[in-house]
Amino acid sequence: MTSSVPVVDVSNLRVSFWARRGEVKAVDDVSLQVKKGEIMGLAGESGCGKSTTGLALMRLIKPPGKIKDGRIIFDGGTDVLSLSEEELRSFRWRRISMVFQGAMNSLNPVMTIGSQIAEAISAHESVERKVVEERVAKLLEQVGIDASRSKDYPHEFSGGMRQRVVIAMALALSPELLIADEPTTALDVVVQRQILDLMIDMQKRLNLSMMFITHDLVALSEFSDKISIMYAGRIAEVAPTSELYKEPLHPYTQGLLESLQGIATPGKKLWSIPGAPPDLAAVPKGCRFRPRCKYAFERCAVEEPELLSPKNSRSVACHLVNK
Amino acid sequence: MRMSTDHSMLSLRDLYVHFPVSRGLNPLARKAFVRAVDGISFSLTKEETMALVGESGSGKTTTGRVIARLTRPTGGSAEFEGVDILKLNGAELRGYRKRVQMIFQDPYESLNPRAAIVDQVGLPLVVFGMVKTSQEKEDVVSSLLEKVGLSHVDVLYKYPHQLSGGERQRVSIARAIATNPELVVADEPVSMLDVSVRAGVLNLIQELAATYHLSYIFITHDLSVAKYMGKKMAVMYLGKVFELGPTGEIMSKPIHPYTQMLLEATPKIGPKSVGGLSARGEIPSSIDIPPGCRFHPRCPYATDICKSEIPPLRNMMGTHSVACHWAEKFA
Numbered sequence: 001m002t003s004s005v006p007v008v009d010v011s012n013l014r015v016s017f018w019a020r021r022g023e024v025k026a027v028d029d030v031s032l033q034v035k036k037g038e039i040m041g042l043a044g045e046s047g048c049g050k051s052t053t054g055l056a057l058m059r060l061i062k063p064p065g066k067i068k069d070g071r072i073i074f075d076g077g078t079d080v081l082s083l084s085e086e087e088l089r090s091f092r093w094r095r096i097s098m099v100f101q102g103a104m105n106s107l108n109p110v111m112t113i114g115s116q117i118a119e120a121i122s123a124h125e126s127v128e129r130k131v132v133e134e135r136v137a138k139l140l141e142q143v144g145i146d147a148s149r150s151k152d153y154p155h156e157f158s159g160g161m162r163q164r165v166v167i168a169m170a171l172a173l174s175p176e177l178l179i180a181d182e183p184t185t186a187l188d189v190v191v192q193r194q195i196l197d198l199m200i201d202m203q204k205r206l207n208l209s210m211m212f213i214t215h216d217l218v219a220l221s222e223f224s225d226k227i228s229i230m231y232a233g234r235i236a237e238v239a240p241t242s243e244l245y246k247e248p249l250h251p252y253t254q255g256l257l258e259s260l261q262g263i264a265t266p267g268k269k270l271w272s273i274p275g276a277p278p279d280l281a282a283v284p285k286g287c288r289f290r291p292r293c294k295y296a297f298e299r300c301a302v303e304e305p306e307l308l309s310p311k312n313s314r315s316v317a318c319h320l321v322n323k
Numbered sequence: 324m325r326m327s328t329d330h331s332m333l334s335l336r337d338l339y340v341h342f343p344v345s346r347g348l349n350p351l352a353r354k355a356f357v358r359a360v361d362g363i364s365f366s367l368t369k370e371e372t373m374a375l376v377g378e379s380g381s382g383k384t385t386t387g388r389v390i391a392r393l394t395r396p397t398g399g400s401a402e403f404e405g406v407d408i409l410k411l412n413g414a415e416l417r418g419y420r421k422r423v424q425m426i427f428q429d430p431y432e433s434l435n436p437r438a439a440i441v442d443q444v445g446l447p448l449v450v451f452g453m454v455k456t457s458q459e460k461e462d463v464v465s466s467l468l469e470k471v472g473l474s475h476v477d478v479l480y481k482y483p484h485q486l487s488g489g490e491r492q493r494v495s496i497a498r499a500i501a502t503n504p505e506l507v508v509a510d511e512p513v514s515m516l517d518v519s520v521r522a523g524v525l526n527l528i529q530e531l532a533a534t535y536h537l538s539y540i541f542i543t544h545d546l547s548v549a550k551y552m553g554k555k556m557a558v559m560y561l562g563k564v565f566e567l568g569p570t571g572e573i574m575s576k577p578i579h580p581y582t583q584m585l586l587e588a589t590p591k592i593g594p595k596s597v598g599g600l601s602a603r604g605e606i607p608s609s610i611d612i613p614p615g616c617r618f619h620p621r622c623p624y625a626t627d628i629c630k631s632e633i634p635p636l637r638n639m640m641g642t643h644s645v646a647c648h649w650a651e652k653f654a
Contacts, residue, residue, distance in 0.1 A: 272522030
């Protein structure tokens, strides 16, 4: 049930980290929207800024990193970047929550999983212990864990089960937007399938809005409504999922999809994008994909392409497409 | 030294690797073993690539390490061109290491952070006396780097931290082919690489096979990569081979219920279709392996016999073998 109201509207976001080698522009002028009830896939390779974007939405960027610029409007009203620490406490987890990358390995080893979920609830709401316990039980059932296991410790669960616990925690305060950062990356294929199925099922049942951060374009093709492709700190292309796979417009997206599809046909040489992504402390002038792009022409060397809409519902940051 | 009469280059027979584990301080506790590899057999002919596929804990890496003589098996035999590799010592073992090399999963861990690339790739050349002077070493390493698609001018005197993940893996590959090996064990060589660089490294691995008449044991958890790389494949689960045969045949018509489940779980481009064998349960610990068919607790077709008797790997048709009591039903 997708409506046109964005649950989160990000414009011109810039996040930098100050390292010894200078300013690393992890997110460099990113604008994106997640609409209500929609699954938006944020895809890209390591170091493209996709996780940093997610953390910025939660206002979780810590020094030496800083949100330099931009606007994040939540649900048409809340200006996330101007919230005070006090206001943030009632905003995070309640309105936006996040499943962090590798979170299943960050559960407290000396606390039962039930009390860890309970802690998440009672830190934000003053409810009776009995009510909390009931809610924990219900959350566990929802993610497919028998409620009787709430007294068990993390080491008594398998990786997939711990990931279910993490999802239960993220959903404990019924957020409107869930940011999932590579929730299935460290898991085996079969367990990965189970977690994906669970998340999609929860998304439908709770009519959640979801931002799904991943490097896995194949998995995203199965369930996302819309995909934003990031490259070196910027959005390269945004498109409804089916259109993106049918007709990728940005040369980077084309390259990614060609190498993915090529792998399905043994015997054929795989198409691969030459080179590697740039160092974000020394981004090339003009289009940052230019050094790897087979279509690059003069303009690409001097002018950074803007994210424009050549077609309805699609946007691309490429001079060739937006001529 | 050739003793065997078949045409296989490498042949593993009933191989076991059990690691003892400590179960705390209680001296009376039952001694436990991680049964990493639990009785597997397969063979590889010259210039063939065999993909070993499985989830974590399936024993695929341990099998690869036994072949590279990095881990000692606790039972069974492993022959390379008819010679028992487990009995090799001294000069013979050195000779074997020259012929069989390994590429490791993590290009960030498998290179020495404090040695320049010329010395790392050059090390096997020095160890095996293939170069005499440092000038000669530099020349040979330069040509090896060119062969793996790196410009020696750029890379020769650099350190690993100055290279990208894809470049590092290419350096590891250059090091592995330095001794002109006949067999290379590649353990998840692209699983840490991003899509845009992964394709280039896979191409390189295939090109080298043709140029150097190499055989590969290609270890991966990714069925799509296995399909692309190997003509033959072995699907492993908890230390056993469940299905073995021509890759195309297994991918288009998997017989073992586990292979079916694995294929069904693998994401494919496009909206998810419903049907097939749904993902059930998780791989149990290799310390407490279920009796009978080790897959029975997760198998929707399991019957009584599956709970008590271990199904042997049986030949179904041609070179396609399956370890399932009910294989005929699914064939």
